[in-house]
Amino acid sequence: MTEMAMLYDSSVCTACKGCQVACKVWNELPSPLVKNSQEWSGSLQNPADVNDTTRMIITFNEADNDKRWGIDWTFGRRSCMHCTNAGCVDVCPTGCLSHDEHGFVVADDDKCIGCQYCRSACPFDIPRHTGVGLDGMGIKLNKCTMCSDRVENGREPACVSTCQPGALLFGTREEMLAKAAEKVAKLKERGYADASVYGAEEVGGTHIIHVLHRGLDRYELPENPQVHGMIETENLMKTLTAVGAVGVVAGLGLSFATGIGYRRDEQRYDEASHDVIDVDTGEIVKHIDKEAGER
Ligand code: SF4
Ligand code: SF4
Ligand code: SF4
Numbered sequence: 001m002t003e004m005a006m007l008y009d010s011s012v013c014t015a016c017k018g019c020q021v022a023c024k025v026w027n028e029l030p031s032p033l034v035k036n037s038q039e040w041s042g043s044l045q046n047p048a049d050v051n052d053t054t055r056m057i058i059t060f061n062e063a064d065n066d067k068r069w070g071i072d073w074t075f076g077r078r079s080c081m082h083c084t085n086a087g088c089v090d091v092c093p094t095g096c097l098s099h100d101e102h103g104f105v106v107a108d109d110d111k112c113i114g115c116q117y118c119r120s121a122c123p124f125d126i127p128r129h130t131g132v133g134l135d136g137m138g139i140k141l142n143k144c145t146m147c148s149d150r151v152e153n154g155r156e157p158a159c160v161s162t163c164q165p166g167a168l169l170f171g172t173r174e175e176m177l178a179k180a181a182e183k184v185a186k187l188k189e190r191g192y193a194d195a196s197v198y199g200a201e202e203v204g205g206t207h208i209i210h211v212l213h214r215g216l217d218r219y220e221l222p223e224n225p226q227v228h229g230m231i232e233t234e235n236l237m238k239t240l241t242a243v244g245a246v247g248v249v250a251g252l253g254l255s256f257a258t259g260i261g262y263r264r265d266e267q268r269y270d271e272a273s274h275d276v277i278d279v280d281t282g283e284i285v286k287h288i289d290k291e292a293g294e295r
Helices: 018-026 033-038 087-091 117-121 158-162 173-189 229-266
Strands: 004-009 057-064 071-078 097-099 105-107 128-130 140-142 168-172 196-198 208-212 267-270 275-278 284-289
Touching (some): 071 208, 158 168, 173 196
Antiparallel strands (some): 004 168, 057 071, 275 284
């Protein structure tokens, strides 16, 4: 199946937050007012971060300037990046998280036990959970699923389909990377010297690609995100264990085969006399009396 991706272009985004609303609506996620007021950060970024009912946010980076409004905004997108080397998938002990055929990281809610290992392993600090710490009932993992239920039916993700200025696009990963490179080249021509593509190589390549028209420090994206060394070691150990297991099985098989061969080569059973005879010396090793047993 073709590898797909979403492209977010920060130079086109108007921060209308239509995508945030569309995500809530399509995924039937509530928007509790009390939570937003508690998390008020003094910024138009609202809520301040992804949470147990919010899968993606538009980030607002605000710097002073001497222009009319006195604020120089840079908008970004924060959500699951759908990594190729996905630490969350690697550490999940129940198989709740997995890659689908397009390369997206999807979740089977029923399998989530709320351990939150996935969040610890995520270099973007993304997965959130509801119901954790109560009675274990109703635990749900909350992160972007790339609207796999829509994509499976030939539709774009809800956030993409609602974006009026076209800051969000959806297509094959190859197409999205080509568009991103083209856009960055144009931005540089227009004087955005720090313009870059984010997600082409990071953590094995992500399935949400960002066009950043400003320096990385204006966005809530880590420089050089890494899967934790322990997880890579664990993966290596799994591989080695698998190789080791194959070696042990092969060794056992060889020993078994050799053992059988040794007995077959050295001794033979004579059906007429019921004797077991040493092949090399011709001596009777033992006689099998069918009624009385061996002697
Ligand atoms: S809908 Fe489009 S323009 Fe509006 S905030 Fe989302 S990405 Fe930006
Ligand atoms: S961003 Fe985090 S939650 Fe999403 S696929 Fe990558 S590691 Fe997993
Ligand atoms: S792809 Fe779907 S789940 Fe992910 S942020 Fe967009 S609307 Fe939400």
